[in-house]
Ligand code: FES
């Protein structure tokens with residue numbers, strides 16, 4: 001029986017772990033089994049209209065002309081919405097925490113950059129009438145060469161997917177076309193190693209396929225406000241995103257949600273709310289915008305694809321002495337959250353192991369594929385798959401049991417991690433020991449006696465000399481400042497109460513939201 | 527558009543309504559009658575979230591034209607409870623933790639009811655077969671299978 005490490009987060013909870021090992025009923029279970037849990041689509045509102053979206057059939061095309069004349073006259077049509085009707089038709093989700101540049105329109109204007117991209121929205125009395133009107137829309141496309149492969153997209157000859165990022169990569173720290181990690185000297189490590197192993201790993205995009213598709217219903221309320229029933233997983237994040245796109249103060253909206261028919265990360269992108277609310281604003285009626293299953297698959301963002309190259313140097317005795325990683329995250333046509341996934345991934349390198357020389361280059365790449373988003377552990381999941389496959393291969397290469405190979409290389413309390421923080425509260429060795437025991441996997445006695453709290457630190461706490469690299473020229477004044485390189489002192493203290501801001505129709509760059517994505521800033525998550 | 531008059535029994539009560547040609551039973555139940563228990567997951571027969579019983583038989587309401595239930599009996603999750611008392615399947619789903627987001631649950635419960643009504647003590651394989659048209663993306667099927675088996679054996683969990 002293992003002792004529980006109660007020192008972890010000790011200041012954040014009382015020392016009362018009596019719930020562990022007992023079943024505890026969900027508070028919403030009775031609603032689920034009686035069918036009375038209220039999902040967004042279970043609201044039936046008087047005079048509700050239905051919104052459907054014309055989507056691009058091309059992965060990359062210029063929009064020469066959009067003709068809505070015939071569709072406007074189609075029976076039951078209340079309003080046709082085009083890009084020009086969207087108050088701020090350019091946004092990036094993480095602009096709420098000042099991370100990245102606005103790069104994605106709500107409705108495409110000059111170009112479409114992926115198959116399924118929204119172009120025109122139709123609000124009609126019934127879904128059927130909306131579809132009938134959609135068939136009468138005429139769009140003149142000029143197909144453009146498209147790029148679907150992350151490494152192809154980085155070649156100078158590749159088509160530019162998203163003009164906000166002309167090199168097809170997200171820009172980090174205003175300078176770099178990728179996020180870097182440098183710790184020690186991998187080349188020296190490879191030169192000293194007994195074996196060097198380089199491998200390539202690939203993960204395809206993964207669709208969340210929630211049983212309930214994305215959607216929302218927006219309805220005019222009193223006092224010029226709007227009530228919004230939504231499937232979102234990120235209620236306040238969506239609310240603020242809508243306030244920005246629709247250029248109104250966030251107290252214009254009353255968002256109601258929380259009962260979500262499966263999300264897994266696929267319901268954080270505010271895919272439907274802005275157009276549903278805009279439809280309600282333009283018609284004065286409740287508007288429902290629900291994705292069909294095909295739209296959910298084609299347009300609903302997936303977990304992004306990743307390609308990963310790992311090169312390791314290992315000694316005959318099993319010590320990994322150098323690990324070099326180059327990885328490409330396929331963000332699709334727009335940033336959404338992939339920029340952040342890359343930051344998270346680099347912070348995770350080289351996995352839970354103590355390796356004296358680590359080198360990481362991870363790119364957030366734009367291609368003409370559906371924009372990617374969050375999904376259960378995104379940024380780390382595919383990398384861990386690659387790292388752990390690599391660990392098995394290395395163990396095989398040096399003839400060591402794979403469980404013992406992990407214990408040998410596991411980080412321990414007091415070790416220096418590659419991003420230059422001391423390892424604390426480590427428990428990988430104990431996890432491997434328990435996993436081996438449960439799987440009846442034989443470990444040698446000396447491996448069973450090893451502990452995360454013994455033999456760490458010392459020479460393992462050293463930062464080996466790290467060669468300097470030239471810093472590229474800083475780009476001209478950037479559109480938005482990336483704030484995660486702020487001086488840490490500014491973050492640990494709670495900000496002083498802000499003076500009451502003057503009433504402004506345009507939301508200022510908000511300071512909230514920082515705790516939600518706290519791992520970008522390195523602050524503690526609450 | 528011409529409307530068709532339609533009468534059927536909905537959870538033991540007679541309903542009469544007019545439907546547009548081509549309207550499916552899922553839309554008729556949710557939007558015209560206001561019974562929100564059957565869910566839309568795909569509208570193309572792929573997920574089972576819209577499952578209902580028609581004359582005791584399991585059907586996908588998204589693929590059933592509303593007009594075709596004229597004179598028949600439609601049961602949905604809304605009719606499963608007996609007054610304030612939960613059906614044994616509902617109790618078993620709660621006790622076995624057989625739902626997370628709950629969106630598949632109405633369809634799962636109707637598929638399970640169709641099974642137990644015709645076969646009160648099914649084998650594990652028969653339960654798996656009976657819910658094979660119902661997709662659950664959250665819970666994993668084991669707790670659901672266990673819940674159906676538990677309901678069949680009067681609340682006692684069976685392996
Ligand atoms: S909604 Fe009927 S099977 Fe999916």
Ligand code: FES
Nearest residue numbers: 626627662663664
């Ligand atoms: S509980 Fe979410 S789909 Fe089954």
